[in-house]
Amino acid sequence: MPHQSGARGGSPMSRRSxxxxxxxxxxxxxxxxxxxxxxIGFPLVYNLMLSFQNVSVYNLNGKxxxxxxxxxxxxxxDPVFYISLKNSAVFTVLSLIFQxxxxxxxxxFFNRKFPGRNLFRSLMLLAWMLPVVISGTVFQWMMSGDYGIINYFMQSLGLIDKPINWLSEGRTALLGTIVANIWIGIPFNMIILLSGLQGLPEHLYEAAKLDGANRLVQFRNITLPLMKPTILVLLILGIINTFKVFDLIFVMTAGGPVTSSTVLPIYAYQLSFSTYEFSQGASVSMIMFIILTLISIAYLRMSGKEEVHA
Incomplete structure (x- = not known):
């Protein structure tokens, strides 16, 4: 009996192992x-504590x-907060739709087999691989009013009569940053969706072809339902990454002219490092964090319901 108990519970040496x-x-x-x-944890907690204090340039070393x-x-x-919130929403929604x-x-397109597919797919990734500062600088040059290549082509095609100062006019500054962000984000969306498409079972499409379903019917009834989990993950990642874009807009417009392209990250930066109201800048950052947390929670609940129905 002792031997059997020892075999069941294991020797002290094996338990220690x-x-x-x-x-x-x-x-x-x-x-x-x-x-x-x-x-991540320490900066987040410190920022939260800072948002409940009165830290500014006048009492930085004091109480x-x-x-x-x-x-x-x-x-x-502050009215600028709501302007920034609206700009962030417009920037995020339009960028995600087109991306x-x-x-x-x-x-x-790249899910099909054709000569040179891998080469062209690799070239498409260059936009995503380039540093954002370089991409923003290139688009800033392309959209400049005097010698920008976009104005040159539009004037050559007769679409405009005189150059447009895309990043210096209030009505077009945010649009210019959106165009640049769309170009940067397309490769990421493409590669994630392509990986999802390549994992779909081929026999479903073969059965659909035998039943006489055309490509549109196959896309609506097979591709979209099976791609739904990938699409949800991609969209939530896109919302989080786009909502907190700072470097691209800072390089291209710095939030100007006035507040026409000021988004919440730019607004928080201006409060902290232009007017030196560190605590108020921290509060805006925490509001952004709360918004993104609520979006993430909504996604988790949606994905949980999808798993239950599945």
């Missing part, structure tokens, strides 16, 4: 955990009093 093995597994996760705590939600109320009472639509069309 299993215990050590479990700790070794945690050690593999430790570097990633430390990275999250140091570079920082706790003032509760005053910075949030001040931000929500996703064009990216999906290219993914369907």
């Amino acid at each position: 299993k215990h050590a093995s479990s700790w070794n597994n945690y050690l593999f996760v430790l570097p990633a955990l430390l990275f999250i705590v140091v570079f 920082h009093d706790f003032i509760g939600l005053s910075n949030y109320y001040k931000s929500l009472e 996703f639509t064009i990216g999906f069309a290219l993914a369907l």
Whole structure:
């Protein structure tokens, strides 16, 4: 009996070995955990604490009093906040619509087999691989009023009579940044959707062809339903990445002229590093964080319902 009990429970040596093995597994996760705590957790907690204080350039080295939600109320009472929120919404929605639509069309195109497919697909990734600062500078040159190549072609085609200052006029500045962001985001959408398309079962399309279904019917009844999980993931990632775009807009317009292309990240930056109202800038950053968190929660609930129905 003792021998059987020992066999069932294992020897002390084997139990210690299993215990050590479990700790070794945690050690593999430790570097990633430390990275999250140091570079994500600490800045987030510090920013949250800063948003409840009255830190500015005048008392940077002095006492920082706790003032509760005053910075949030001040931000929500500022008309520039709502202009920035509207610009962020327009920037995000228009960018995603065109990035996703064009990216999906290219993914369907490159999903076919033809000579040179891999070469052209690699060339398409260049827009995504280039640093955003370089892409923004190139588009800034292309959209300049005096010598921009876009004005040159539009005048050559007779579409405009005189050059347009795309990034210097309030009615076109945000549009110019949207065009640049669409160009940057198309390859990412294409490659994610293409990977999803390549994982779809071929026998469903073969059966649909035997039943006489054309390409449009196959796309509507087979491709879209099966691609729904990939599309949801892509859209939530697109919303998060686009809503917090800062570098592209800062390089191209710096939020101007006036506030015509000011989005929430630019607004938070201006509060913190132009007017040196650090706590109010932190409150705007936390509002952005709350908005993106709510969007992420909505996505998780939607994906959870999809899994239940599946």
